[in-house]
Amino acid sequence: MDLQVRSETLYFAWRNTKLRVGLSVVLFFVALTFIGPLLTDYAPYDYVGPAAQPPSPEYWFGTTIFGQDVFTQFVMGLKATFQVGIIGGGLGTLLGILIGFTAGYRGGLVDEILNIFTNIVLVIPTLAILLIIAAYLEVRGILTESVFIGCTAWPWAARAIRAQTFSLRTREFVDLARLSGMNVWRIIMTEIAPNMMSYLLLVFILQFGGAVLIAATLDFIGLGPTNAVSLGLMMNNAVLWGALLLGMWWWFIPPGLAIMAIVGALYVTNVGLDEVFSPKLREM
């Protein structure tokens, strides 16, 4: 990408409202993740004060039924959410790229076998497998959770990337590279991947959002990390200890709202980026 094209992209990126709004929301939560822990003196599971207090200047998001500070749990949970998104989504994207590139570029029998494999993983409800793995491991961290989520989330990405690679493979510049005797991985890395960079970024964003939602689901049924706090776990505890019946809305609203805002903002950012990258979709 030369300088002029790049500045043009940036220009359209800045002009795109969806991108601006989406990115602002995401950055707000990223900032909160870093700044939040500095604003609180407690650890997430410390018993800091009176139980079941509504939000007050002392306890910004109120306290749980045990007298734990909800705000502290919330900012720590945000960190877990971003970790799962980056590691799980990143791994899912990476596996998708690896399998998609190989299947799409090689074609033939390799493609056929990978395609069947992808379809099988696609059909098996991944949550069932995640449930089993999660129940199997007695001690679970956020890292393990993310890795397992990444390992089951790649199929659709692989399918989409395969289709893209397939159409790029027959282009002249790829033929030229092949004729000049370049090896397969160099062709993929230097000729095909750069042409798909924007697409791969979009895939990563969607994988990130998906990983966060799956993690929330696992955490909610009590199969999340056993040694950390997460937003899904907060909701799990809130429901388990009757926050609904007691009307303790400050306990269960913030974690879900944050997940919704982060994932929703990412999706909107995705649409914005899509418009920036493909001129056809730009609103003039």
Place this chain on the structure above:
Amino acid sequence: MRRYFGRKLLIYVLTFFLAVTIDWLIPRFMPGDPVQTMLSRAALHAEAREVMYGYYVRAFGLDVPLWQQYLNFWNALFHGDLGTSVYLFPQPVVKVIMRAVPYDILLLLPAILLSWFAGNHFGAIAARTRWLDNTLLPVGYILTATPYMWLGILLAWVFGIVLGIFPIAGAYSFELRPHLSGAFLASLLKHWFLPFASIFLVKFGGWAIGMRNMIIYELESDYAHYLEALGTPRKLIRKYAFRNAILPQITGLALDLGVIVAGALVTEVVFSYPGIGYLILQAIQNQDYFLIQGCFLFIIIGVLLANFAIDIAYVIVDPRTRLGMTGEGA
């Protein structure tokens, strides 16, 4: 068409085989010993315990070599035998699951189909109505980004606790026994509404956005421009666009089933709705591996059957698959 179905069938058979094998591994490689767990609940003498242990190991068929257990598992499977529940001993797993299945069908079938139809139609209308597009698009993205359980919790809190309109737990009132009467059906419907609404809303957002984007994409394509140049009425062009745009949405429905199953699971947990999702949670909490195994198998079979139904629908809707050209590319 034969090639299309041949391929699909191969994938289904392989998937089923793999899934059942994973399923078989569950109780055998899980931490802890399910039989021990069960026995530890009954306070027994050490001797009695040993005798009981031997009895149950035989009863669950765990005393033969692993390969034999594997073959026995397949054999039992084809006879509709999924073993005995540990947590609800001595009820057979199949019976326990069969009690839960009707609630799942009641909840999922309408939620999936209605959200799909409504989402597609709203999405198609939004793609050509500016004000609707500007309102639907943000709402759609927010809905599809909402964790199922949180929407469930929110609905339960607002409509169940604050407003007190709907009940928030169970499938029918605890005073009633399942029978055919107006009072029971009314109670059933009242308990069904909130879990249904939370699944419906999340899915609706996703379908509406997908359809809206597809329609915009189709209206930009060559055939649409060509028809426009010929002076074809806009209504007809949109009809063609809709027909093309619906195909990826059908594939999307098949791909999304696993996610919906997960969503239904947590929704059932929030509302204590006695479907398979709620059952799985209880099975996990009680370390009832045979029940987990059975539930997983039922989910697999359900998802495979639904996928197959969608494949058939695809052939009907997309003539290219019928003519032997693989329209879907899978």
